[in-house]
Amino acid sequence: MRAAKFFGNREAAVIDVPTPSPGPGEVLIEMRAAAVCGSDLHRYRHAPSDPPNTHIPGHEPVGIVRTVGAGVTGVEPGERVVVYHRRGCGRCAYCVGGNVMLCPNGQRAHGFACDGADADFMVTDARCLLPLPARFSEEEGVLLACNAGTAYAPLRRLGVSGCDTLAVSGLGPVGICAVMFGRAMGARVIGIDPVPRRRALAAQLGAVATLDPLAGPVGAALRQVAARGADALVETSGNPAGHAAIVELLGIGGRAAIVGMGADRPAINACDLIWKQFTVTGSNLFPIAQWDELLDFVTEHAVPLREVIGEVLSLDAAPRAFALADAATAGKVLFRW
Ligand SMILES: [Zn+2]
Numbered sequence: 001m002r003a004a005k006f007f008g009n010r011e012a013a014v015i016d017v018p019t020p021s022p023g024p025g026e027v028l029i030e031m032r033a034a035a036v037c038g039s040d041l042h043r044y045r046h047a048p049s050d051p052p053n054t055h056i057p058g059h060e061p062v063g064i065v066r067t068v069g070a071g072v073t074g075v076e077p078g079e080r081v082v083v084y085h086r087r088g089c090g091r092c093a094y095c096v097g098g099n100v101m102l103c104p105n106g107q108r109a110h111g112f113a114c115d116g117a118d119a120d121f122m123v124t125d126a127r128c129l130l131p132l133p134a135r136f137s138e139e140e141g142v143l144l145a146c147n148a149g150t151a152y153a154p155l156r157r158l159g160v161s162g163c164d165t166l167a168v169s170g171l172g173p174v175g176i177c178a179v180m181f182g183r184a185m186g187a188r189v190i191g192i193d194p195v196p197r198r199r200a201l202a203a204q205l206g207a208v209a210t211l212d213p214l215a216g217p218v219g220a221a222l223r224q225v226a227a228r229g230a231d232a233l234v235e236t237s238g239n240p241a242g243h244a245a246i247v248e249l250l251g252i253g254g255r256a257a258i259v260g261m262g263a264d265r266p267a268i269n270a271c272d273l274i275w276k277q278f279t280v281t282g283s284n285l286f287p288i289a290q291w292d293e294l295l296d297f298v299t300e301h302a303v304p305l306r307e308v309i310g311e312v313l314s315l316d317a318a319p320r321a322f323a324l325a326d327a328a329t330a331g332k333v334l335f336r337w
């Protein structure tokens with residue numbers, strides 16, 4: 001089968017590898033759609049001298065179950081599924097409670113600690129399968145697998161509502177999803193990103209204002225449209241300057257969720273939380289138990305997820321796909337089979 005592979009220093013290729021077979025408790029998925037995520041780019045950019053990471057990238061998989069391994073029940077070949085890309089132990093309180101992304105027992109992520117979705121087939125645990133209802137396209141399934149859930153979960157944790165001005169820092173695919181969800185939850189949304197095309201998309205999707213953080217002090221710019229500062233903020237850029245700006249963007253008693261992570265150390269001063277009594281939380285993917293709620297929310301609010309999609313390419317174009325995503329000017333880059 002074909003599989004994408006990273007060779008370090010922004011070099012990617014499509015190579016031929018053996019098709020995997022499912023072990024006990026596992027299933028073989030034939031891929032229908034996948035995508036490049038910001039978190040893939042850390043590996044893509046690695047120097048060749050960094051510890052070798054030989055796993056096939058990709059953690060936003062949509063496909064068809066083809067064969068099931070020993071002991072798998074309740075899953076039939078032919079089912080169309082999304083793969084929840086964190087493989088937990090299946091037994092701890094976090095896994096049993098639906099917070100698989102917090103499993104402390106050797107949690108493995110597809111595309112990072114085991115082979116991922118950027119290949120003709122992948123093997124995963126049967127318990128990682130999430131049914132994709134017929135009302136969703138495979139492209140939407142890819143977005144729901146990671147970016148949409150990663151945007152939805154922090155907004156729910158922050159309790160965002162129509163009482164809030166919500167700042168979204170970073171308008172890549174996760175940030176754009178946060179703009180759409182924030183609007184659907186009733187918030188006034190202000191989008192922040194240095195790339196004009198991304199700001200234009202946020203405005204088109206209902207942001208009341210968009211700000212260029214490189215154009216001057218961003219906190220002062222935000223107060224032109226939200227005098228008391230932001231009530232809630234989602235930081236998706238992963239940029240240290242984005243982290244530092246939280247302090248000037250939030251109003252008194254504001255609450256923020258950190259979602260983005262870059263290669264550089266975050267630059268937020270913990271003492272700055274004191275005077276305005278900010279609440280800052282981290283947010284990591286989304287609980288597998290939130291899947292049905294997420295899908296219902298998207299449907300009931302007609303959230304136009306497909307607006308996030310930039311380019312749709314074949315797996316053979318993987319080198320171009322990663323280069324496009326790395327340039328950070330296009331929308332979400334998808335693979336289709
Ligand atoms: Zn992702």
Ligand SMILES: [Zn+2]
Nearest residue numbers: 089092095103
């Ligand atoms: Zn666990």
